[in-house]
Amino acid sequence: MIKYPQIIKSLFLCLILVFSSMIHAEKVSPNHNGINYPIGLKNWRVISTSFRTDNKTQRVILGNSIAIKASRAGKTKPWPKGSILAKLVWKNSQHPKWDAAIVPGEFVHSEVMIKDTEKYKTTGGWGYARWIGLSQQPYGKNKSFAQTCLSCHTKAKDSDFVFTMPAKIP
Numbered sequence: 001m002i003k004y005p006q007i008i009k010s011l012f013l014c015l016i017l018v019f020s021s022m023i024h025a026e027k028v029s030p031n032h033n034g035i036n037y038p039i040g041l042k043n044w045r046v047i048s049t050s051f052r053t054d055n056k057t058q059r060v061i062l063g064n065s066i067a068i069k070a071s072r073a074g075k076t077k078p079w080p081k082g083s084i085l086a087k088l089v090w091k092n093s094q095h096p097k098w099d100a101a102i103v104p105g106e107f108v109h110s111e112v113m114i115k116d117t118e119k120y121k122t123t124g125g126w127g128y129a130r131w132i133g134l135s136q137q138p139y140g141k142n143k144s145f146a147q148t149c150l151s152c153h154t155k156a157k158d159s160d161f162v163f164t165m166p167a168k169i170p
């Protein structure tokens with residue numbers, strides 16, 4: 001059997017990973033403002049979690065490597081260019097074996113905010129996008145949907161339009 005050096009094996013593995021994420025990216029349509037579902041989002045690390053008592057949902061807030069670095073270093077005012085924050089939302093469900101445990105049920109939507117002050121200056125320096133349900137349908141009828149996102153996120157203007165406070169991790 002031919003022995004390939006480790007570097008070739010690693011390169012080959014990288015290619016497989018890149019292609020498999022490209023296949024995923026193609027399946028999900030971009031939002032009306034042209035924002036694509038970020039490649040590799042499912043493998044990002046956690047910044048925080050949150051629960052909403054009004055609509056009984058739970059969320060995880062994830063970040064790409066730029067956002068994670070900034071959040072761990074406490075340098076989020078402002079978040080650096082290229083940061084992407086993602087939020088995955090599920091309806092609350094009761095654990096079948098433990099009544100008091102609330103776990104993720106039906107998947108509601110995924111959302112992202114991409115930091116680029118120039119590119120997204122009409123929406124406060126962040127590009128907004130949302131995909132509905134497990135089938136990940138783009139949200140909204142036209143690109144003006146992002147103004148709705150902005151109108152609510154303006155409440156968090158003093159923390160760079162971001163509500164999430166990175167959770168303390170020991």
Ligand code: HEC
Nearest residue numbers: 050085086087111112113128129130148149152162163164
């Ligand atoms: C009615 C108010 C409201 C609207 C409208 C809204 N958001 Fe948010 N968003 C919030 C709140 C409150 C949080 C923090 C609590 C949580 O995790 O749900 C949040 C959190 C987020 C986060 C995690 C980062 C952060 O700021 O904490 C993302 C990403 C996000 N929203 C994207 C969007 C997108 C995309 C839209 C529009 C399609 C949108 N939001 C519309 C209220 C809103």
